[in-house]
Amino acid sequence: MEPLSTWENVLLGAFAILLIFWMKPGIKAALEKSKTAQSDWPGLLIPIALVVLFVFFLIAMVKP
Numbered sequence: 001m002e003p004l005s006t007w008e009n010v011l012l013g014a015f016a017i018l019l020i021f022w023m024k025p026g027i028k029a030a031l032e033k034s035k036t037a038q039s040d041w042p043g044l045l046i047p048i049a050l051v052v053l054f055v056f057f058l059i060a061m062v063k064p
Helices: 006-034 039-064
Strands: none
Touching: none
């Protein structure tokens, strides 16, 4: 696969900038809402810990 040409890179960059401006009101509202939201660390840490334990279990199963 050959690399993109210059005009394709320019179009891709322009599309990315337009997409950011199009989504800016929603992003701004989400950031404002997240400032007042209650944090839910256990909801994040428990699944991560379970994945880590599962990976350790898989590694222990493979080692002789």
